[in-house]
Amino acid sequence: xxxxxxxxxxxAAVALFGAVMVxxxxxxxxxxxxxxxxxxxxxxxxxLLNAEFIAAVQLLVYSGAILVLFLFVVMLLxxxxxxxxxxxxxxxxxxxIFVGLALLxxxxxxxxxxxxxxxxxxxxxxxxxxRAGGNIQALGSxxxxxxxxxxxxxxVLLLVAAVGAIYLAxxxx
Amino acid sequence: MQVKFPDxxxxxxxxxxxxxxxxxxxxxxxxVRPRLExxxxxxxTLAGLAVALVLTLIQAGSTPISTFAGTWRTDDFAxxxxxxxxxxxxxxxxxxxxxxxxxxVGQPEFYxxxxxxxxxxxxxxxxxxxxxxxxxxxxxxxxxYLLTGFAKHERTSNEGAMKYFLLGAFSSAILLYGLxxxxxVTGSTNMDAIARFVANGGGESxxxxxxxxxxxxxxxxxxVAAVPFHMWTPDAYQGAxxxxxxxMSVAGKAAAFGALVRLLTQAFPGLSGDxxxxxxxxxxxxxxxxxxxxxxxxxxxxxLAYSAIGHTGFMLVGLSTWSPxxxxxxxxxxxxxxxxxxxxxxxxxxxxxxxxxGGGTTxxxxxxxxxxxxxxxxxxxxxxxxxxxxxxxxxxxxxxxxFQATAQAGxxxxxxxxxxxxxxxxxxxxxxxxRMFMFEPKLAIASPSQPLMVIGLAVALIxxxxxxxxxxxxxxxxxxxxxxxx
Numbered sequence: 001x002x003x004x005x006x007x008x009x010x011x012a013a014v015a016l017f018g019a020v021m022v023x024x025x026x027x028x029x030x031x032x033x034x035x036x037x038x039x040x041x042x043x044x045x046x047x048l049l050n051a052e053f054i055a056a057v058q059l060l061v062y063s064g065a066i067l068v069l070f071l072f073v074v075m076l077l078x079x080x081x082x083x084x085x086x087x088x089x090x091x092x093x094x095x096x097i098f099v100g101l102a103l104l105x106x107x108x109x110x111x112x113x114x115x116x117x118x119x120x121x122x123x124x125x126x127x128x129x130x131r132a133g134g135n136i137q138a139l140g141s142x143x144x145x146x147x148x149x150x151x152x153x154x155x156v157l158l159l160v161a162a163v164g165a166i167y168l169a170x171x172x173x
Numbered sequence: 174m175q176v177k178f179p180d181x182x183x184x185x186x187x188x189x190x191x192x193x194x195x196x197x198x199x200x201x202x203x204x205v206r207p208r209l210e211x212x213x214x215x216x217x218t219l220a221g222l223a224v225a226l227v228l229t230l231i232q233a234g235s236t237p238i239s240t241f242a243g244t245w246r247t248d249d250f251a252x253x254x255x256x257x258x259x260x261x262x263x264x265x266x267x268x269x270x271x272x273x274x275x276x277x278v279g280q281p282e283f284y285x286x287x288x289x290x291x292x293x294x295x296x297x298x299x300x301x302x303x304x305x306x307x308x309x310x311x312x313x314x315x316x317x318y319l320l321t322g323f324a325k326h327e328r329t330s331n332e333g334a335m336k337y338f339l340l341g342a343f344s345s346a347i348l349l350y351g352l353x354x355x356x357x358v359t360g361s362t363n364m365d366a367i368a369r370f371v372a373n374g375g376g377e378s379x380x381x382x383x384x385x386x387x388x389x390x391x392x393x394x395x396x397v398a399a400v401p402f403h404m405w406t407p408d409a410y411q412g413a414x415x416x417x418x419x420x421m422s423v424a425g426k427a428a429a430f431g432a433l434v435r436l437l438t439q440a441f442p443g444l445s446g447d448x449x450x451x452x453x454x455x456x457x458x459x460x461x462x463x464x465x466x467x468x469x470x471x472x473x474x475x476x477l478a479y480s481a482i483g484h485t486g487f488m489l490v491g492l493s494t495w496s497p498x499x500x501x502x503x504x505x506x507x508x509x510x511x512x513x514x515x516x517x518x519x520x521x522x523x524x525x526x527x528x529x530x531g532g533g534t535t536x537x538x539x540x541x542x543x544x545x546x547x548x549x550x551x552x553x554x555x556x557x558x559x560x561x562x563x564x565x566x567x568x569x570x571x572x573x574x575x576f577q578a579t580a581q582a583g584x585x586x587x588x589x590x591x592x593x594x595x596x597x598x599x600x601x602x603x604x605x606x607x608r609m610f611m612f613e614p615k616l617a618i619a620s621p622s623q624p625l626m627v628i629g630l631a632v633a634l635i636x637x638x639x640x641x642x643x644x645x646x647x648x649x650x651x652x653x654x655x656x657x658x659x
Contacts, residue, residue: 106384114380120360120370145179149241153296153308156193157315160289163200164319167282 008048015041028074032067039063050126053135179242185232185299186245188225188255189292195221196288203281212625215270218284219263222291226259233650243363244302249654253507254298254431261424261514262291267629268522269416275529276324283323287420290316294424298431303352303362303440306432310348310396313428314341317421321413333412340395340405348392354385355440364440371443386441386448390455393436396429399489400459403482410478415528418474419521422481427510430488434503438495438655445496452493453587460486460591464598474524474534476601477517480560483598484513490591491575494582500655502578507651509575512567512644515636516559522630523553529623539605541614550609552634557602559637562595567640574648 018038025031039062046055124138132138143151183190199217202209229252232238237248265287273280293312300306318341322334356362358378359370375382394402410418437448463483470476488509494502524534526549532538543550559566572595579588640647 106387110380110384115377119358119378119381120366122356122360145177146242147244147304148179148181149244150302150305150308153293153305153312156289156292157308157312160196160286160312160316160319163282163285163289164316167279167286168319168322168325 004048008045011041011044011048014038015045028078029071032070032074035070036063036067039067050129051135053139180240182238182240185238185240185247187228188232188259189295191221191225191228192288192292192295195224196285196292199281199285199288212270212274214280214284215266215625218266218288221288222259222263222266226256226263229255229259239301243365244305245296245299246301247299249650250431250435250507251295251299253650253654254427254510255295257427257510257514258291258294258298258424260511261420261427261518262287264514264518264522264629264633265416265420265424267625267632268419268518268525270625271529271623272414272416272525272626278323278325283320286316286319286323290320291424294428294431297428298435300432301364301435301439303355303364303367303436306436307345307349307352310393310429310432311345313425314345314396317341317417317425320417320421321409323417324414329412330414331412333409336412337405337409344392344395344402346392347388347395351385351388351390351392354381354388358382358385364436367440368442371441374443382444383447386444387451389436390433390448390451393429393433394455397426397433397485397488398482399455399485400462400482403459403462403485406482407475407478410481411472411475415474415521415525415534418478419518419525422478422521423514423517426481426485427514430492430506430510434492434506434655437492438500438503442497449493449496452489453584456486456489456493457587457590458486459483459489460594464594464601467598468601470601472535473539473605474521476605477520477524480598480601481517483594484509484517484560487572487575487591487595490584490587491578493587494578494584496582499582500657501574501581501652503655504648504651504657505571505574505578507654508644508648509571511647511651512559512571512637512640515633515640516556516566516568519556519630519633519637520553520560522626522633523549523556526623526626526630529626536605536608537615539609540612542609545614552630554606554609555634555637557605561599561602565641566637567644568637569641570644570648 015038018034018036018041021034022031022038025034039058043055043058043063046052046058124142129135129138132141195218198221199214202214202217232247233249233252233256237246239246266284269283269287270280273283290313293309293314293316296309297306297313298309300309318334318338321337322330324330352362355367358375358381359367361367361370371382391402395405398406410422413421437445441448460483463479463481463486467476467479467483470479488506491502491505491509496502527538527542528534530546539553542553555566559568562568562572572592575591576588579585579591
């Protein structure tokens with residue numbers, strides 16, 4: 001097997017393990033730490049895809065900043081260990097299992113029966129990125145040219161989220 | 174390195190720019206002059222919305238503008254939905270001002286969030302790139318979550334907002350997953366490029382593209398409140414302040430339908446034989462569940478929430494009949510969305526009016542409304558008859574054209590089923606009318622002055638009745654917007 005494939009399998013397996021553990025950990029702090037594990041492995045996968053900048057951002061922003069925020073919230077709100085939330089409706093668990101399995105088999109069917117790699121390749125191939133002068137240059141020039149409008153829309157989204165959060169959190173408005 | 178700047182045509186974006194600038198001005202005004210008396214914030218918001226409306230009307234006749242490297246297109250389709258959304262937003266400001274004043278909640282924040290949500294809705298219907306479309310959907314959703322929880326000291330409002338937020342976040346993730354599958358297979362986020370790829374059915378990648386389609390329909394199914402993705406709707410609609418329910422049940426639904434129609438008919442037209450049957454199934458269960466569960470509701474606000482689910486079903490019937498050679502189904506959805514603005518906002522508006530009078534929204538509160546407030550009772554009756562599809566209201570034509578779409582596409586059984594379910598729906602609409610006109614009043618109501626509310630309700634009433642007569646221009650515009658006779 002190619003070393004790349006081996007690394008991918010390693011990262012994917014650990015990421016999946018972390019994701020499962022996020023769900024089944026009884027202590028929320030452990031959940032957050034397992035999420036960190038998953039995020040770090042996803043960053044590794046980005047590296048394998050030649051997306052160095054995204055990998056760095058994944059580590060800095062998600063693993064670094066956002067998870068620290070999560071950790072603060074969890075530790076501030078934590079009142080001892082809590083039992084796993086139980087599904088209250090009797091039908092909920094079987095239906096959830098059925099729907100989950102249905103989606104899983106659908107995905108398996110799609111991956112096994114269709115030639116997913118046979119679609120059209122996007123324009124941002126490694127060669128095109130190398131021509132643009134590397135990851136950061138390519139991303140930067142794309143972000144401020146082709147994706148200028150979505151970029152601006154995202155800024156309005158952040159603005160309204162901030163306004164709303166301040167309104168909901170402040171007592172005297 | 175050479176950077177190629179994209180083609181920028183701000184002409185296409187003027188309405189959105191006007192709205193964002195108004196929102197920013199509002200925020201600055203709050204900082205400089207907090208707690209202004211009177212309806213200053215509402216009037217400023219209305220001014221911004223009116224400017225956007227005028228600019229959109231100017232765009233209506235002109236040729237389509239595609240700009241920002243193909244991420245945005247202002248065509249008749251976008252202009253039609255923009256008009257629907259702006260009409261709903263303007264009515265929402267009229268309805269909200271008195272509620273905000275009487276409950277003393279943050280007016281400038283409310284209007285800022287409302288304006289940003291309107292921008293998101295317009296983006297959702299104008300985007301021709303799935304990345305922009307997703308950001309538009311998010312910019313529509315986040316403000317509606319916030320507005321749902323805007324009465325932050327009321328438990329029901331918090332609960333509704335929480336449920337809406339959690340399920341909305343899941344549905345956004347599912348939608349995004351579907352869009353990513355589409356991008357992974359087609360190599361492009363541009364709708365025209367996706368359409369070229371699926372023109373022959375997708376070839377070897379057909380199962381993958383069908384999965385993408387399924388995930389997209391699921392994700393947007395949440396946003397339009399189609400069964401079985403409707404779980405959030407009754408709680409969010411009932412928990413939200415009534416004026417917010419009026420806004421999001423109309424504008425949010427129109428924008429989500431706009432995004433759905435544009436995606437299905439412009440990115441996946443080649444697969445209409447695949448998504449059509451899926452929508453048929455969704456529409457049947459949505460119509461049935463929405464209208465039947467509405468019968469047993471005792472709270473009129475919750476009843477209208479279920480009726481809103483039922484109307485989603487009626488609109489899905491129209492969309493499911495679409496095919497590249499028979500586009501009338503999409504036109505019937507556009508037409509429905511336009512008429513729905515006045516009827517549904519009017520119905521929720523009367524409930525908000527009653528609440529401002531210290532009343533509630535259960536059937537008991539509506540008993541004998543005729544003897545105490547004849548104008549309100551008559552208006553509510555007209556709005557409910559409109560939602561029912563009764564002649565002499567615009568509601569009749571919504572049902573007629575959806576039925577015509579089914580007949581043209583050979584789905585006549587579906588149209589007949591829709592008319593039968595509409596007849597069942599008459600049960601709960603008429604029950605409210607009977608309680609208002611024939612029962613003795615049980616509860617007293619106060620009478621604060623609500624000047625802007627009355628204007629908003631009057632506009633909705635005129636729209637509901639007037640559009641029964643003057644529906645032809647709307648229908649012609651809707652047909653042009655979906656490419657009939659172009």
